[in-house]
Amino acid sequence: DSGVTQTPKHLITATGQRVTLRCSPRSGDLSVYWYQQSLDQGLQFLIQYYNGEERAKGNILERFSAQQFPDLHSELNLSSLELGDSALYFCASSVVQAGELFFGEGSRLTVL
Amino acid sequence: LAKTTQPISMDSYEGQEVNITCSHNNIATNDYITWYQQFPSQGPRFIIQGYKTKVTNEVASLFIPADRKSSTLSLPRVSLSDTAVYYCLVGDRRKLTGGGNKLTFGTGTQLKKWNS
Numbered sequence: 001d002s003g004v005t006q007t008p009k010h011l012i013t014a015t016g017q018r019v020t021l022r023c024s025p026r027s028g029d030l031s032v033y034w035y036q037q038s039l040d041q042g043l044q045f046l047i048q049y050y051n052g053e054e055r056a057k058g059n060i061l062e063r064f065s066a067q068q069f070p071d072l073h074s075e076l077n078l079s080s081l082e083l084g085d086s087a088l089y090f091c092a093s094s095v096v097q098a099g100e101l102f103f104g105e106g107s108r109l110t111v112l
Numbered sequence: 113l114a115k116t117t118q119p120i121s122m123d124s125y126e127g128q129e130v131n132i133t134c135s136h137n138n139i140a141t142n143d144y145i146t147w148y149q150q151f152p153s154q155g156p157r158f159i160i161q162g163y164k165t166k167v168t169n170e171v172a173s174l175f176i177p178a179d180r181k182s183s184t185l186s187l188p189r190v191s192l193s194d195t196a197v198y199y200c201l202v203g204d205r206r207k208l209t210g211g212g213n214k215l216t217f218g219t220g221t222q223l224k225k226w227n228s
Contacts, residue, residue, distance in 0.1 A: 002155065033215065043156065043199070043217035058216070090155050100146070101215065103155025 006104035018079040025093030121222040134200030
């Protein structure tokens with residue numbers, strides 16, 4: 001158990017819909033990262049937050065947005081969903097001055 | 113960020129030592145090298161991290177030559193449970209949390225196990 005909690009674990013929805021994925025980082029971790037992993041693909045970096053502020057942005061679509069709240073949990077919002085958005089979405093957190101990312105178990109999104 | 117290149121897959125025999133090499137020709141002075149392991153449908157798990165020479169822990173060893181343009185992850189006596197994808201990452205650890213470090217995972221190396 002990495003200490004990072006992601007909900008929901010599984011989500012099935014239809015094209016055009018909107019979903020929210022939630023991540024609770026490890027206690028004390030200020031930084032949260034979101035990654036997308038499609039079938040048989042590597043991990044694509046989406047976005048990073050540090051103590052509530054966006055710090056880095058990767059190949060995140062305009063239909064996607066994220067935020068980190070004062071209690072440090074983070075949410076990834078996916079809207080106008082398309083079939084190609086079906087993937088595993090991982091959240092990771094890290095401590096200050098450490099080199100290790102701790103990943104959650106992921107949220108598997110299926111868009112039908 | 114330094115780009116990394118790894119073999120797409122490697123075969124191994126149970127009980128054999130496996131070495132996976134990662135190339136990172138444009139590694140920067142402050143960059144560290146980190147390896148992660150990922151099983152299907154699970155999040156990646158940290159294996160080992162190093163800056164230069166050799167690092168060893170209870171799971172693996174990491175060899176980094178003097179020019180730091182490559183690194184080799186060594187897994188001793190692999191078993192079926194080591195069948196996973198292994199990712200090499202290079203980045204400035206100082207920027208990991210506060211400086212906007214776009215930690216990018218490459219395609220990784222799929223370790224495949226063949227019965228001996």
